[in-house]
Amino acid sequence: MADNNNIIMFPFMAQGHIIPFLALSLQLEQKGYQITFINTPLNLANLRRVLPPTSAIRLLEVPFNSSDHGLPPNSENTDSLPPYQIYDLLVASTSLKPAFRNILSGLVDAGAPPLCVVADFFFGWSAAVSHEFDIFHVIFSGSGGFGLACYFSSWINLPHKNSDSGEFTLPDFPEAGKLQVTQLTPSLVAATGDDPWSKFQKQNLPAWGNSDGFLFNTVEELDKVGLSYFRRKFNLPVWAIGPINLSANGGAQTGKNGRIETETCLQFLNSKSPSSVLYISFGSQNTITASQMMQLAQALDKSKKNFIWVVRPPLGFDINTKFRAEEWLPENFKEQIEEEHRGLIVEKWAPQVEILSHQSVGAFMSHCGWNSVLESLSRGVPLLGWPMAAEQFYNAKMMVEIAEVCVEVARGINFEVRSEDLRETIEQVMSENGKGKEMRKKALNIKKIIEDATRNEEGFKGSSVEAMEDFLQAALMMNTTTTTTTIDL
Ligand SMILES: O=c1ccn([C@@H]2O[C@H](COP(=O)(O)OP(=O)(O)O[C@H]3O[C@H](CO)[C@@H](O)[C@H](O)[C@H]3O)[C@@H](O)[C@H]2O)c(=O)[nH]1
Secondary structure, X not given: OOOOOEEEEEOOOOHHHHHHHHHHHHHHXXXXXXEEEXXXXXXXXXXXXXXXXXXOOEEEEOOOOHHHHOOOOOOOOHHHOOHHHHHHHHHHHHHHHHHHHHHHHHHHHOOOOOOEEEEEOOOOHHHHHHHHOOOEEEEEEOOXXXXXXXXXXXXXXXXXXXXXXXXXXOOOOHHHOOEEHHHOOHHHHHOOOOOHHHHHHHHHHHHHHHOOOEEEOOOOOOOHHHHHHHHHHHOOOEEEOOOOOOOOOOOOOOOOOOHHHHHHHHHHHHOOOOOOEEEEEOOOOOOOOHHHHHHHHHHHHHHOOEEEEEEOOOOOOOOOOOOOHHHHOOOOXXXXXXXXXXXXXXEOOOOHHHHHOOOOEEEEEEOOOHHHHHHHHOOOOOEEEOOOOOOHXXXXXXXXXXXXXXXXXXXXXXXXXXXXXXXXXXXXXXOOOHHHHHHHHHHHHHHHHHHHHOOEEOOEEOHHHHHHHHHHHHHHHHHHHHHHHHHHO
């Protein structure tokens, strides 16, 4: 291994980004690399509390004061912001550039240039900064190839602008099939090419081409279509190294659920028969509207299925306040399901990986955030998709049309959900026959594909293992070349 085995990790300030970066850091640390994790003070303070005691990851702060950017005080993470201010945090994050440059410059001046920088896809600018110091730079996407390809192409081409029917294809990604305007986020629907979001994307997305390659938290065999988009678009190496997850890497906890909650969930699951429980959760920051919540509760009531439901105050209410079951759920709903021992309502945050790993879980109603998708598929659990934001719509599309392990039950926060439709789909997906059985079988096939991708045995290396080795080799080569050039000069 080269002397400078220090890898800089630099995620955007959102749990859905920090978590996969932390998981990748722990994996690389186990391989003997030194990790420097850069982020803003509050995010690092949170991280410090959840790092496994054995980890020597160095946490390096970049100064950030949210109030300077028109954000509420102490808002350094999307999880403490309402959806309409996430854009402001994105724009504010570009102010980290000088501090990031100083860090790299300091390391280079000290004669300890890092082996490489692994940065977020929202930090396209970090590629050019890294190259100022001849540092190898890759973009790490916690999203899958297919989802990010649709996201990238939609923003670059704004193809819905030319569609009267509300249906369109992506001009440079026809393999994705037909998309509908309802699968775009409000910012994308409203984009004119000249609005603030478009301006941010016009700077950020093409800057990816300055990087030396892409790392994806995905599996080659599962996500070929999306990965091939980036290969032909940028003509850069694309390494599918997933799934990268926390549970496999030293067991760091994201710190939001306590041991008692974990035990309660596991006790509940232990008391149920295999594949009989529906797990419902919409990721680290999403919630649904009050009326959608009511309809979902009614559907659960009528279906008589067992469930664990992670609830947060509905849209329009402060997500960090206490959940008011008596107001937001049907009368006596909570008492009744507890009495029948049929359902568990968990506030805010549940031990998702532990839950999905339990044999009693039969399906996962999810917003299709990519981490959730991978966590579900890695355990052979089929999905009920309820995409809400970002590239979740495309992840759901991929799961429905390509992987065939998902039924989409709702789309976005404006979708009028009906309890009867929900009940029907829940019963269909959780059924032991027909479509439910078919989906479970396909999900189990994908579980096997994912297991194979991460297998590293004598005589066999899975695709994700090989991709990780190739990436590290490429970083080393670049460093060797740089060092040689420096000596020659
Ligand atoms: O109660 C909960 C809720 C979430 N999680 C964990 O939190 C993560 C959530 O990640 P994900 O499912 O990807 O959802 P988001 O947090 O919404 O993810 C953001 O980041 C993802 C990866 O880039 C994108 O795919 C999403 O669109 C984007 O919203 C997962 O590891 C979950 O296991 C829990 O442990 N308990």
